[in-house]
Amino acid sequence: MNSILQIQNVSKSFGGFTALNGVSLDIAEGERFGLIGPNGSGKTTLINCVAGSLRNEAGRIVFQGKEVTRLPAYRRTRLGIARSFQIPRPFSSMTVLENLMVPLEYVIHFNAKKSHAEAMEILGRIGLADKAQTQSNRLSQVELRKLELARAMAARPRLLISDEAMAGLSGSEVDEVLKILFDLNSSGITIIMIEHIMQAVMRFSQRVVCLDAGRIICEGVPAEIVKNPEVQKAYLGV
């Protein structure tokens, strides 16, 4: 197994609250990886540490054999780590197209014309082409989720972290987003999916890890995870 991301003993606390307590993970190249856990278990904190939005106090993060623990977020994006946000954060003063121009201009092309062409191509693939000139603060919820993914894709990542990209979507919309993620994965992109919709994570992931109170409580293939008594306890409180 060729690993793309190694999280080694990562800890992070906010004041007196320990959000992550010595988390270690190894994610393989091309893997579809699911990260679950109840609210407040540290999922988003963990991916914030991986993407560089937060700095972990202890531990190391290694991406494609290179330590990135101290790198600012934009450098990690340039190395190939992209993420979507749990609560969509579009560049709301811009059109949908311009939203994609930002990563394309800053990571890939450094050239407006080429960026424009590729942005249109990505929007076509993700089903937002007819919204290209729409102001991004006028999008619907599912469109915003797609925009989050499209903008992350525009940086041509090797590793895509999808933070609850399906929260609040209807059944058919969940299928739409899942299909996008499957397609991305089959083009060689490693995907970490954080999700509360169990059905979606279990269908998508090859391997699932469950976090609770900043620790990994179990790890395995989806079928094992749902049967695990600790996961049931964390989720159902029994």
Next chain:
Amino acid sequence: MKFWIGIAITLAITLATVAFVNFDYFFFAGYTVLMFVMLATAWNILGGYAGYVNFGTPAFFGLGAYTAAVLYKATAAPLVVQIAAAAVMSGLLGLVAGLLTLRLRGIFFAIATIALVVIVETVFINWRYAGGATGLQLLRPALMWPFESYIKMLFLVMAIMVLASIALARYIERSWFGRGLRALRDSEEAAECSGVPTLRLKVFACTVSGALMGACGAPMPMYLSFIEPASTFNLNYAIGALASPMIGGTAHWLGPVIGALLLSSLQQLVTVTISNEMNVLVVGVLLVVFVVAAPDGILGLFKRFVSRK
């Protein structure tokens, strides 16, 4: 193309005015209006595009003015050299202050920039060579052909600087650099995760903005034949530079231009017809009205009007 034709026409009108109008007060007041157009345009690069509200305009403007004055006192350098030196000094101030303060967000950054004004002013109050607290009297150099009045020359110099800074602001706005600034204004975290080096962009914007403000302050000692700290580092510069884009609209280069033309002309008018104190009140009232009723400024109102049709 249209833009450059507009610039050329404006320049031609300015030249014609300088050549044919012989009314010194017009140029005296016009200089102040133009100065605020330039300050507002410069302010908007960091304050409007990047959304970092800067109260430090007097620090950059004043450092530029003092650089010019001290340089003139020491070497009798020509105005062009004074302006260049002022831009470099204030640009450096922007670079250093930016590195120190731009990690702060929102209100904390704004407070830090107020402190900057106090620091720079204190330096000049205590610098004897630059005149200290009492100020420095400066004799204007001999007139250069073809100008028959010094104030006309300063007016023309300021007009050219205004046009240059508008062109620069417009270039920034439309480039990848401007797009990055807008991205970080909308969401700093999302911008970082889209590969935008936010700190570097902010510091660069602060440097450019500061350099323009410094250049804008450079002719001031010659304009007054005098320089002293209290009026040079006056907070009114900060308010004017900030209020104009707010009134005109911060998203487009035209916003600060419209806002400053309107606001400073009105202020000049009020100063002459009513009183000097009243002109500050005008700014205050207009600012409150616009922030409450038209947060996107005149350009925002215009856009809404057009899209409704």
